[in-house]
Amino acid sequence: MPSRRSLLGRLSAAVGVAAAGCARLRPPPGLDLLANPHDVPRRQFAQRERLRRDSDGNPLQARHRRVLLLDLRREPSAEAGRTVERALRGLEGAFEWSPDGLFHLLAWGTNYLDEHGALGRVPTEHPTVLSRTDDPDLLRFDAALVLESDVPSHVAAAEGALFGDRDELNGTPVEHRLTDVFDRRSRRTGFLGEGLPAAHADAEGVPADAIAEDAPMFTGFRSGREGTQASEDRVTIEDGPLEGGTTMHLSHLALNLRRWYDRPEADRVKRMFDAETTPEDVAGMTDRVPFANAVEAHAGEHGVVGHHEKVARVREDGEPVILRRDFNTVDGGRPGVHFLALQRSLDDFRRTRKSMNGWYLRDDSPDITDRVNNGILDVIRVRSRANFVVPPREKRAFPLTVT
Incomplete structure (x- = not known):
């Protein structure tokens, strides 16, 4: 019987080579290329042109999120590639590419890349411990499916169609499922936007009446200002076998909100921004x-430093190097953050996290330790890490030729 590696090689040769270097979407062999009723971008992660904006011009990311972490359940084959492609086109046919519809991407994990000899050919690696005070689970998956929408029922329906027994999706019959190719190992769920953290304030570990009704994040601060985010162009891989794609990091962070909200607002502002910023300054920040x-x-x-001033040091030509799509969660019944970040190379994420660690500040003040007076590090714990690549859309079904 052919090995999994040799089968994957044949599949990738069939699926990936035909699409290499081509912006038009091409199907795996034997799959008719029917025009999508909705326009979709080549970059699976492209959203900004479709997002709504707030009054300051900042993009408003989708409010409801789900990340399905996957293991392959069958030997790779050309037929498996067709199944994956058809199933994902089912999502694209059912929903427009917008917050009112559904954003989705299929990323491939370091387990898949390593097992089939491709890990050294792409700008990612297995997850590692990145701080001296965390001991996270370092997870390896074959793939991850990210689902995002302002309409929570769209996210649930998409999962039910691809991994359950739902037989229609937004009025469209479901003919292909990812259960034919993948097993769900685990799921990450969450939310982002005004009113949603307060709606989940009954979770264990959330102080009573601490979360403002209009807070978009559990910490009470706004995330995702335009000037604090890398552009989609900046995080796009520019050459090589995954040109047009990106890399993805996913962490699960536990939040100690009791400690956070025991502090006065002025102290929280210092730790989030810097010691010279006031609550009035924050209220006046726009983009x-x-x-x-x-x-x-x-x-x-x-004797104290802020989170933003540390991570802002990792910029190129004044621009951030990672595009954050992090969101709140109460997975496990407690408050946290699923930190999803896109970057051209995983090295960009590592450099950002090392700057956030603040180890270089120990000689500047005896009051600053690895956690104490060091931004927000005393209220977060990293529970797990995992790394992925996000191919361009035409290579999303079993990317990379493996010989």
Whole structure:
């Protein structure tokens, strides 16, 4: 019987090579290319042109999220590739590419890449421990399916169609399912946007009446200002076998909200931004966070540094290098964050996390330790990490030729 690796090689040769370097979507062999009723971008992660904007011009990401973490259940084959492609086209036929419809992407994990000899050919790697105070589960998956919509029923319906027994999707018959190819190992769920954290304030570990009714995140601060995010162009892989794709990191962070909200608002602002920022300053921030590049001076003068001023140091030509799509969660019954980040190379994420660690500040103030007075590090714990690649749409079914 042919090995899994040799079968994958044949599949990738059939599916991937025909589409390499071509912006038009091409089907696996034997799959008729029927025009999607909805326009979809080549980059699976492209959303910004379709998002709504707030009054300051910041993009408003989809409010409801689900990440399905997958293991392959059958030997790769050309037929398996056709099944994956047809199933995902079913989503695209049922929903428009918008927050009112459904965003989705299929990422491939380091387990798949490593098992089939492709890990060294793409700008990602197996997850590692990135701080001295966390001991996360370092997880390896074959794939992950990310579902996002402002309409929570769309997210649930998509999962039910692909992995359950739902027989129609937004009025469209379901003819192909991902259960023919994948097993769901686990699921991450969550939300982002005004009113949603307060709606989940009954979770264990959330202080009573601490979450403002209009807070978009459990910490009470806004996430995703335009000037604090990398552009989609900046995180796109520019050449190689996954040109037009990106890399994806997924962490599960536990939040200690009791400790966070035991502090006065002015102290929370210092730890989120910097010691010179006030609550009034935050209220006046529009599409960016001012950055003074004075974190060492702040450490020496104030004995405390902010989260934003540390991570803002990792910029190129003044632009951030990671595109955050993180969201709140109460998975496990407690508050947390699923930190989903897109970047051209996983090295961009590692550099950002190392700057967030703040180890370089220990000599500037004896009051700053790996967690104490060091941004938000004393209220988060990293429970798990996993890494992926996100191919361009035409290569999403078993990417990369393996010889």
